[in-house]
Amino acid sequence: MNAPTDSAVLEGGRGAANRAVRFRRYGGPEVLEVLAVPRPVATPGTVVVEVVSAALNPGEIGIREGAFALMWPATFPEGQGNDFSGVVAEVGPGVHGVQVGDAVLGFTPRAAQAQFVLTSPDRLAPLPPGLGWDEAASIAGAGATAWAAVRAVDPRAGETVLVSAAAGGVGVVATQLALLRGARVVGTVGEANEEFLTSLGAVPVRYGPGLLERVRAAAPQGLDACVDTFGPPNAEVALALGVPAHRVNTLADGRAVQRYGVRHEAQEQADTPQVWSELAQLVAQGRLHIPIAATYPMTEVAQAYRDLGARHVRGKRVLHIASAAGRAELTR
Ligand SMILES: NC(=O)c1ccc[n+]([C@@H]2O[C@H](COP(=O)([O-])OP(=O)(O)OC[C@H]3O[C@@H](n4cnc5c(N)ncnc54)[C@H](OP(=O)(O)O)[C@@H]3O)[C@@H](O)[C@H]2O)c1
Structure with missing residues (x-):
């Protein structure tokens, strides 16, 4: 199931800002910007997650450069990133089994690199104790x-x-x-x-x-x-x-x-919270190691993709969406 689209995003909600990675035209890493965008509000059957970490994947480079423009055209200003970890910030009417404050990981196509994302509760998996934010953000991708x-x-x-x-x-x-x-x-x-x-x-x-x-x-x-x-x-x-x-x-x-x-x-072919949970358990138990090669603040997203594009790495490069202070506040 796809995440709700930006058409479901409304201005407002606790007056909080929402900074998000966007690009307004196809091109190199220099087209990436961090823009103030409307903060999503949970509608019936949806939740808003405050993102802590969002992973970077090579496929996002091709999307941003326009390599898939015919098949999957961008809607400018286009969002970026799929897999993330964070904390449930708001729960819409009719949602059960997910609560504000839950630590989760998930997958929201072309939207994850933002402070707040709107998604469906069935597109989330809980974080087991012992799983770090950056490793968690790397699981669904x-x-x-x-x-x-x-x-x-x-x-x-x-x-x-x-x-x-x-x-x-x-x-x-x-x-x-x-x-x-x-x-x-x-x-x-x-x-x-x-x-x-x-x-x-x-x-x-x-x-x-x-x-x-x-x-x-x-x-x-x-x-x-x-x-x-x-x-x-x-x-x-x-x-x-x-x-x-x-x-x-x-x-x-x-x-x-x-x-x-x-x-x-x-x-x-493995796009389910069941698979994510299985992997999350393996990491939390120390049986699977996801090395984090580098982390970047959201404002350094262009450099992060330059480094990713070099294609030499050990494990994952991850964007820190929440600031250091925010990460400390969003403790689990
Ligand atoms: N369809 C999907 O759902 C999906 C999802 C995720 C990824 N993918 C695709 O899966 C592929 C792998 O993604 P990834 O995130 O693992 O990429 P990645 O982390 O960027 O892979 C980098 C690795 O490639 C190695 N490498 C560099 N040059 C090489 C060469 N000439 N021959 C062999 N290895 C070389 C590097 O090895 P050293 O560092 O040791 O030099 C580095 O560790 C990509 O094509 C990506 O688009 C698809």
């Missing part, structure tokens, strides 16, 4: 995407799985979910993430020319499945090493999907 991708290739104990970009936002979760199933993971990384991947219990291999031979050497017993979070040539490498197409899932290689029939399961 990258976390759910990794969950879907791993489920699609169904790794079993004793099998070997290739995960590309294994230290990235999606890759680092996919790597650990495959390890939790008892599989052996061979993960592609740059030099800076080799030791980190080893510390997770996976076998690092460098991406780049000669990848097939390096993966073959790291998996002498053969490969059983592949979660490709980066794109070419990873799906083709897995196929060349004998992985059947139905056990290759790519997030970023449309050609391999068309040409070889590999899978393309992503966030959309």
Whole structure:
């Protein structure tokens, strides 16, 4: 179910301001602005959440640059961001099971990078004790995407799985979910993430020319499945090493999907509070680690996306929507 749109947003509500990331034309990070916008008011069946943290995802770059303008045109000034954590600030008539003050995480398409978001209670999951705001904000996007991708290739104990970009936002979760199933993971990384991947219990291999031979050497017993979070040539490498197409899932290689029939399961296939809660529990229990590579105040959103666009990271980059003082007030 989609979140209510801006047409449901009304001025007013406790007189509070609502600052939000917006862009008024397609373009580079410089088009991103923090604007004062109307604060949403909870209508029947909806809730307003005061956002603490909102994650950044590479797909948002393509949306902002206009790469998807024909399929999913923006409505300027367009909002940005999907996955967030925060505190329920207002509950509309007829809402049950969610209360003001509840700590939650959720997914509101193109709207999450704002102080207040309007959403449906069934698009939220509670935060278990021990789960941090930044990790929580990363669960409904990258976390759910990794969950879907791993489920699609169904790794079993004793099998070997290739995960590309294994230290990235999606890759680092996919790597650990495959390890939790008892599989052996061979993960592609740059030099800076080799030791980190080893510390997770996976076998690092460098991406780049000669990848097939390096993966073959790291998996002498053969490969059983592949979660490709980066794109070419990873799906083709897995196929060349004998992985059947139905056990290759790519997030970023449309050609391999068309040409070889590999899978393309992503966030959309795991877009439920049940999946979010499962991941949230794993993080809270210390069984799944979501590294936070960097955090940025909302006013530094353009720099945050410049850094994200470089595509070298360990885990997630996250916007702090609530100020430091606000974060302290919004304690759980
Ligand atoms: N459809 C959906 O629902 C959905 C949701 C989320 C993400 N996605 C897609 O999933 C993909 C992964 O997203 P993400 O958030 O995980 O991205 P990310 O965090 O930006 O991934 C960065 C990682 O890519 C690695 N990398 C850089 N150059 C590489 C290369 N040439 N070969 C292999 N790896 C390389 C980097 O490794 P080092 O840092 O080790 O150098 C880095 O760790 C993106 O295409 C994104 O759009 C889709």
